[in-house]
Amino acid sequence: MKNEEEVKDEILAAARELIQQYGIDKTTMRDVARVASKGKSTLYYYFKNKEEIFDAVIRDEHDELYLKVKKAVDSEDTMEEKLKTYLISKITTLVQKRKQYAFLIENESHHFNIKNFFTLSFEVNGERELAFIRSILLDGAKNEGYNFDVSGVIGIDVLSDAFMTYLRGVEIEVSLNRGFESINEKADLMVKILLKGLK
Amino acid sequence: MKNEEEVKDEILAAARELIQQYGIDKTTMRDVARVASKGKSTLYYYFKNKEEIFDAVIRDEHDELYLKVKKAVDSEDTMEEKLKTYLISKITTLVQKRKQYAFLIENESHHFNIKNFFTLSFEVNGERELAFIRSILLDGAKNEGYNFDVSGVIGIDVLSDAFMTYLRGVEIEVSLNRGFESINEKADLMVKILLKGLK
Amino acid sequence: MKNEEEVKDEILAAARELIQQYGIDKTTMRDVARVASKGKSTLYYYFKNKEEIFDAVIRDEHDELYLKVKKAVDSEDTMEEKLKTYLISKITTLVQKRKQYAFLIENESHHFNIKNFFTLSFEVNGERELAFIRSILLDGAKNEGYNFDVSGVIGIDVLSDAFMTYLRGVEIEVSLNRGFESINEKADLMVKILLKGLK
Amino acid sequence: MKNEEEVKDEILAAARELIQQYGIDKTTMRDVARVASKGKSTLYYYFKNKEEIFDAVIRDEHDELYLKVKKAVDSEDTMEEKLKTYLISKITTLVQKRKQYAFLIENESHHFNIKNFFTLSFEVNGERELAFIRSILLDGAKNEGYNFDVSGVIGIDVLSDAFMTYLRGVEIEVSLNRGFESINEKADLMVKILLKGLK
DNA sequence: GATGAATGAGTCTTCATTCAT
DNA sequence: TATGAATGAAGACTCATTCAT
Numbered sequence: 001m002k003n004e005e006e007v008k009d010e011i012l013a014a015a016r017e018l019i020q021q022y023g024i025d026k027t028t029m030r031d032v033a034r035v036a037s038k039g040k041s042t043l044y045y046y047f048k049n050k051e052e053i054f055d056a057v058i059r060d061e062h063d064e065l066y067l068k069v070k071k072a073v074d075s076e077d078t079m080e081e082k083l084k085t086y087l088i089s090k091i092t093t094l095v096q097k098r099k100q101y102a103f104l105i106e107n108e109s110h111h112f113n114i115k116n117f118f119t120l121s122f123e124v125n126g127e128r129e130l131a132f133i134r135s136i137l138l139d140g141a142k143n144e145g146y147n148f149d150v151s152g153v154i155g156i157d158v159l160s161d162a163f164m165t166y167l168r169g170v171e172i173e174v175s176l177n178r179g180f181e182s183i184n185e186k187a188d189l190m191v192k193i194l195l196k197g198l199k
Numbered sequence: 200m201k202n203e204e205e206v207k208d209e210i211l212a213a214a215r216e217l218i219q220q221y222g223i224d225k226t227t228m229r230d231v232a233r234v235a236s237k238g239k240s241t242l243y244y245y246f247k248n249k250e251e252i253f254d255a256v257i258r259d260e261h262d263e264l265y266l267k268v269k270k271a272v273d274s275e276d277t278m279e280e281k282l283k284t285y286l287i288s289k290i291t292t293l294v295q296k297r298k299q300y301a302f303l304i305e306n307e308s309h310h311f312n313i314k315n316f317f318t319l320s321f322e323v324n325g326e327r328e329l330a331f332i333r334s335i336l337l338d339g340a341k342n343e344g345y346n347f348d349v350s351g352v353i354g355i356d357v358l359s360d361a362f363m364t365y366l367r368g369v370e371i372e373v374s375l376n377r378g379f380e381s382i383n384e385k386a387d388l389m390v391k392i393l394l395k396g397l398k
Numbered sequence: 399m400k401n402e403e404e405v406k407d408e409i410l411a412a413a414r415e416l417i418q419q420y421g422i423d424k425t426t427m428r429d430v431a432r433v434a435s436k437g438k439s440t441l442y443y444y445f446k447n448k449e450e451i452f453d454a455v456i457r458d459e460h461d462e463l464y465l466k467v468k469k470a471v472d473s474e475d476t477m478e479e480k481l482k483t484y485l486i487s488k489i490t491t492l493v494q495k496r497k498q499y500a501f502l503i504e505n506e507s508h509h510f511n512i513k514n515f516f517t518l519s520f521e522v523n524g525e526r527e528l529a530f531i532r533s534i535l536l537d538g539a540k541n542e543g544y545n546f547d548v549s550g551v552i553g554i555d556v557l558s559d560a561f562m563t564y565l566r567g568v569e570i571e572v573s574l575n576r577g578f579e580s581i582n583e584k585a586d587l588m589v590k591i592l593l594k595g596l597k
Numbered sequence: 598m599k600n601e602e603e604v605k606d607e608i609l610a611a612a613r614e615l616i617q618q619y620g621i622d623k624t625t626m627r628d629v630a631r632v633a634s635k636g637k638s639t640l641y642y643y644f645k646n647k648e649e650i651f652d653a654v655i656r657d658e659h660d661e662l663y664l665k666v667k668k669a670v671d672s673e674d675t676m677e678e679k680l681k682t683y684l685i686s687k688i689t690t691l692v693q694k695r696k697q698y699a700f701l702i703e704n705e706s707h708h709f710n711i712k713n714f715f716t717l718s719f720e721v722n723g724e725r726e727l728a729f730i731r732s733i734l735l736d737g738a739k740n741e742g743y744n745f746d747v748s749g750v751i752g753i754d755v756l757s758d759a760f761m762t763y764l765r766g767v768e769i770e771v772s773l774n775r776g777f778e779s780i781n782e783k784a785d786l787m788v789k790i791l792l793k794g795l796k
Numbered sequence: 797g798a799t800g801a802a803t804g805a806g807t808c809t810t811c812a813t814t815c816a817t
Numbered sequence: 818t819a820t821g822a823a824t825g826a827a828g829a830c831t832c833a834t835t836c837a838t
Contacts, residue, residue, distance in 0.1 A: 004818095007818095025224050028810080028811060028812080029811075029812060029813085030810095030811075030812090038819080038820085039819065039820035039821070040812090040813090040820080040821090041813085041814080041815085041819075041820050041821075041822090042818085042819055042820060044812090044813070044814080045818070045819065045820085049812075049813075050811095050812065050813090154388065154391065154392060154395075158388050158392075159392070161385075162365070162388070162389055162392055164368070165365055165368035165369055165372060165389075166361070166364055166365045166368050167368065168367070168368035168371045168372060169363070169364035169365050169366065169367035169368035169369075169371070170364055170368075171371075172367045172368070172370075172371060173364060173367065186360075189353065189357050189361070190361055190364075192353065193353060193357075193358070193361055193392075193393060194392060196353075196395065196396050197395050197396045203800090203801090206801085227827080227828060227829085228828075228829065228830080229827090229828080229829095237802080237803085238802060238803040238804070239803080239804085239829095239830090240802075240803050240804075240805095240830085240831075240832085241801080241802055241803065243829095243830070243831080244800090244801065244802070244803090245801095248829075248830075249828095249829065249830090402797095405797095423622045426831080426832065426833080427832075427833060427834085428831095428832075428833090436798080436799085437798065437799040437800065438799080438800085438833090438834090439798075439799050439800075439801090439834085439835080439836085440797085440798055440799060442833090442834070442835080443797070443798065443799085447833075447834075448832095448833065448834090552786065552789065552790060552793075556786050556790070557790070559783075560763070560786070560787055560790055562766070563763055563766035563767055563770060563787075564759070564762055564763045564766050565766065566765070566766035566769045566770060567761070567762035567763050567764065567765035567766035567767075567769070568762055568766075569769075570765045570766070570768075570769060571762060571765060584758075587751065587755050587759070588759055588762075590751065591751060591755075591756070591759055591790075591791060592790060594793065594794055595793050595794045601821090601822090604822085625806080625807065625808085626807080626808065626809085627806090627807085627808095635823080635824085636823060636824040636825070637808095637809090637824080637825090638809085638810080638811085638823075638824055638825075638826095639822080639823055639824065641808095641809070641810080642821090642822065642823070642824090643822095646808075646809075647807095647808065647809090
């Protein structure tokens, strides 16, 4: 017999599957119940309401995403590689997710919701991503001799901020399905642009 | 006596107001009718359905946005100023819009939709923005001696692409209400980062 | 410039066309207006309301039907031929009309309305059809020596009534698209059944 | 405590009541819900949509009708009595139903729909009625010495077909409220007409 | 004489949520 | 613990009709 936590997870799994495919608004409690093989009212036994369920789903999803990227980055050695890996790993993961929605692209009427998902992602991971990037740059300054304070204008804060902003642009572009065939190259170039003249 | 176009505009104005406040999904035809001081069915006299109305609204809104930014940029002389102005004018306009939604930040249940609006913005203006930025860089190369082909890696395409991506990140950040108190400074810095070493 | 009667006729023609295809309930004033190339409100200038239009249409339609059948029958000489022609000409005409609706047969959702049309037909022509049939039988008795009062049970009234009832059954069957490939034979047989032993 | 089937039946009962009074088009889900003392959405818990409800009602209604007539006929002994009973019992039952609509006769605007009901009846019971009548005639031929093949023209198929067609005419006439005060006599006469000279 | 514009009332349907069991 | 049953509220959309011009 399952305990409370397990049932909750089953429900969240169902909700996640649906939210990824249809977005929040178009996913109904009935859908979730069906996929979770539960009665509709059972959802209300475990969660206060729809919002609580979908909030949990989103938080989970983005946690995962952040952890995955972080792990990839941590396995790199140099700052430049870390930054590139950050970009590449994030894009790759997002593109992957994007594929799950593939069919929605054609289906214009749904297409608001796909983006919704991506947009939310930023809100959840914002703070820790920025902190993480800063720490990468900091390490670069300490261990690899980068100098971010050239001519008094550019500093670590400025650069990590810029990197973050760029990252967000990338995410949106993925969500809009812009071609990202040459991810590696693009990441390479961007890192070059940002870092040129800083060492 | 109003002609057809005027009435349509009245309806679109009402729809726009509501879409900005509540997002598409939460805005009902009844709401639009009420705000436009029309009967619900009147909307259907002028538009085929909900989608047609909201499509028009969004297209208008983004047209406006693009034109406003373009105008501001065109009034500048140097490439660097143009790029800065691009960022500043876009951010400023978006922040302004953002204020209209202010109260929604508290109102968690609505907040998905705000972002919806921004996300769509990208889709509509994508192409022409990129082209516009390229033309700015091109002029810079021709008239101001910028050289984007240093060390074989960076070119106009790469840079305009990077600028666009960054721009998108900025838009998202605005939509998430990240502080943009020091817009001018931030724009200044970013342009410096992108252009450093290219002249 | 057209006079009132002409415009009314144009409207009725449009209405008739639509009623035949879609039935009364599914035909809207807007449809009629469009087909008649008039403004919707113009219909209300010429007719009090929807009902008045459709009433007129039906009356016309059935008038035509009756007249056509009567003409065919009158051109025959003997009673037996008249009765057969009555059946054949009515069935043929109805089958013809039926063909205009052909596509509706597949389209289940519409199929109530087709029948509606036929049913109404009975109401309008009832009286005069009965009278007409009686007169045919009467002529037969007078001129051809038929004796409808055999064994005290059957009389002209009984027989004309039976013929009428049978006729109605035929109409319904046509409306339900029952095969009527062998109309002539069927008419022949029925008349034989009814008249057998009466001369 | 009611089980699913019971509730469904309650809803169908309400729907039937209304359909009989107002016809399908004019009966709304709201009406049905009110009469069934249920919430409007409850109907959708038990049935997929309006069509499913009204389909069920009609099918039930006609099933009943057929069974009732069949039972009455089966209790008779001779072919002649069976045929008469068929006519009488059918007419009687229909007239009875007709009374439920009585007031609609005045109410012109509704009167299309009444007929709708009758018309549908034919479609549903068509096949089995014909088969039943054939079997009655067959028995008559076998057990009572009727000979339907006189003079090479009339056969069982022809006669059962004629009887059915006549029956349908009767149904329509009932639906149009033609007087059927002397049902027994009329049935008697018709059977005589059809069978005269066949034994 | 003709109609564009406007609409109130109503239709079917969906959904999150509650509650008795 | 789990859910079947029930529903209020709302949503998009349609239509016959009116009326000022």
